[in-house]
Amino acid sequence: MPTVCLAGTGGMLPLPERFLTTLYVRSGANALLIDCGEGTQVALAQAELKLSRINIIFITHAHADHVTGLPGLLLSLGNTNRSEPVTICYPAPAEQAIRGLLTVCGELPYQLILRPLPADQAISFPCPEADPFLTVSTLPLQHSVPCIGYRLSFGKRPRFLPEKARALAVPVTDYKALIDGRSITLPSGVTVLPEDVTAPPPSPTVITYVTDTLPLPEIADFGRDSELFICEGMYGSDDKREAMEQKKHTTMPDACRLAAKAGAKRLWLTHYSPAERTPEEYEDSLKALFPSLTIARNTSPLTHSF
Numbered sequence: 001m002p003t004v005c006l007a008g009t010g011g012m013l014p015l016p017e018r019f020l021t022t023l024y025v026r027s028g029a030n031a032l033l034i035d036c037g038e039g040t041q042v043a044l045a046q047a048e049l050k051l052s053r054i055n056i057i058f059i060t061h062a063h064a065d066h067v068t069g070l071p072g073l074l075l076s077l078g079n080t081n082r083s084e085p086v087t088i089c090y091p092a093p094a095e096q097a098i099r100g101l102l103t104v105c106g107e108l109p110y111q112l113i114l115r116p117l118p119a120d121q122a123i124s125f126p127c128p129e130a131d132p133f134l135t136v137s138t139l140p141l142q143h144s145v146p147c148i149g150y151r152l153s154f155g156k157r158p159r160f161l162p163e164k165a166r167a168l169a170v171p172v173t174d175y176k177a178l179i180d181g182r183s184i185t186l187p188s189g190v191t192v193l194p195e196d197v198t199a200p201p202p203s204p205t206v207i208t209y210v211t212d213t214l215p216l217p218e219i220a221d222f223g224r225d226s227e228l229f230i231c232e233g234m235y236g237s238d239d240k241r242e243a244m245e246q247k248k249h250t251t252m253p254d255a256c257r258l259a260a261k262a263g264a265k266r267l268w269l270t271h272y273s274p275a276e277r278t279p280e281e282y283e284d285s286l287k288a289l290f291p292s293l294t295i296a297r298n299t300s301p302l303t304h305s306f
């Protein structure tokens, strides 16, 4: 099951004591990254997260605070003797910006797979690069440039029921195939499906990451029943709401309202304005809106294992 680390929580500009927003999600030997602003590789190093695990990178949109760390990160990955490919997913209209950033990387010792995603329609797809049971879903957001949110749904391996396999006369040598999700055919010609010999799978663990957007009502549906809802909170006070609507951003109180509507189990705020030096000062008023809130302290990454 995944371990998540919000290694940076800054928006717009990095501060000496705060890295730009980036989420590292590890599952077993693999990891994925969401957003990669300037200095992300330093943020990951400080949080003691291994770059070499990253197989896939998701970009929300082509603003500098979300993408300009890509060349440095990819070059550092090239220094780790990596030969496995790295996939980069991004909203399709960001293609030119992404390709422009990649031109400064020169020749990398591994393959880069570019995967543009629709910015005007929600999609879902499996993500075996990070976890064999992971499904990623997207949501078009509303920002000053095309931007998408990501919902990570970590399915769980169903529990194998050997008594059912025995009752169907499945040879022990075929158990592994069924446990791995493959069907088998018995010598009698009967096909046994994995679901014939497993308990119904437990509900998936859902992590939602939404930043740089108006607080659209559909975000609550997108984040429905998240174990962890990670949402932009540019400013802590509702007084900034109108200004943030003009700039197409979300305030901390609105992030709390979205998390409550989504029925999320816990909320982490991210993408603070550089003007908000101590977002923890809002903790009490925000917890009145959503009690299971954690506000990252500037220098320490937030980590949780499921």
Ligand SMILES: [Zn+2]
Residues within 6 Å of the ligand: 011, 012, 063, 065, 066, 212, 271
């Ligand atoms: Zn931003």
Ligand SMILES: [Zn+2]
Residues within 6 Å of the ligand: 061, 063, 143, 212
């Ligand atoms: Zn932006």
